[in-house]
Structure formats: structure tokens, C-alpha cells
Amino acid sequence: MTWLPADFVHPVHVPLPGGAHHLRPIREADAPMDYPAVMGSRERLFEIFGPAWGWPSETMTPEANRVDLARHEREIAAHESFNYVLLDRAETAVRGCVYIDPPGRAGADGEISWWVVDELVGSEVERALDALVPQWIAADWPFRRPRFPGRDITWQEWLALPGDRDA
Secondary structure, rough: OOOOOOOOOOOOOEEEEOOOOOEEOOOHHHHHHHHHHHOOOHHHHHHHHHHHHHOHHHHOHEEEEEEEHHHHHHHHHHOOEEEEEEEEEOOOOOEEEEEEEEOOOOOOOEEEEEEEOHHOOHHHHHHHHHHHHHHHHHHOOOOOOOOOOOOOOOHHHHOOOOEEOOO
């Protein structure tokens, strides 16, 4: 059994309340905007995601980031996992990302995490994203038991769970 129904169609544009920002699937072509967003918030992002993912490393290059985004784009097309980029209305700046992945640990049928760039921490945009993501997952995704590592369970608790890609 795959983690998503065969006929599932993933959303391609998700507006945040207020209309100034939206989510869409990330593309390799976003790398020139993504790299400075990630590396500009690297220390905080590594504190969040580093123990689980080893990301983003201090030595990540623009080329390594481009390769990573190309992989994400292929995974989205194959419905293996999803990386949504948070963009301003004109799509001139990456403001964060949302990851929707198959379960990496037992007890969930999807795992969802997200971040915003440092300058948006504590902002209205972060609050809107924090409110939107769980509602969007409940409304538009076919999960019965979604898990939100770093939100409804700490990353340390998540790492302690048994690994189970078929959870």
C-alpha cells in the first residue's frame, strides 16, 4: 500500500490569509531564492531540523541546494513526498517551506513540518502559516493520523519513536 491514494491530486497553490503569501510545490528553478533563505536562517533551522535530518549543513553550497530542490521536484511529481515553498505574492522571495512526508516513525500516516525565515519569526506571516498548515492538511490531504514533529511532538520524542515507513 502506498502512503497516498492513487487518485490523490496534490494542491498546487495555497494562499495564506491576507493574500500577500502563498504556498506552492517547490521547483529546482527556485534554488536562487531558496539558498539565501535557508542559509540566512541556517543556525536556527539546524537547531530545529539538524538532529533529525542533518540539514542545513554549514557547508551546503548553492549547487548542492539546487540538486536538493531538483530531488524534491522529482519526489513531488512521483507523489513520494512534498515540499511546498512559502513565497511572497510576486514570487520574488522564499519566506519558508512546508514538508509533507511519508511517516518516518510508527504511529502516523503522514508527517508535516514547516519553517519561516528568521526575519518572520513571531510575525503575522508565521502565525498565519502556523494556523493554516494543520487546517490545510485536515481539509485537503487524505491523512487519518498526521503527525507534526516539532509541533505536536518534540523532535527528540519523534527521534525516540520506532522507525516505520509503513506506519
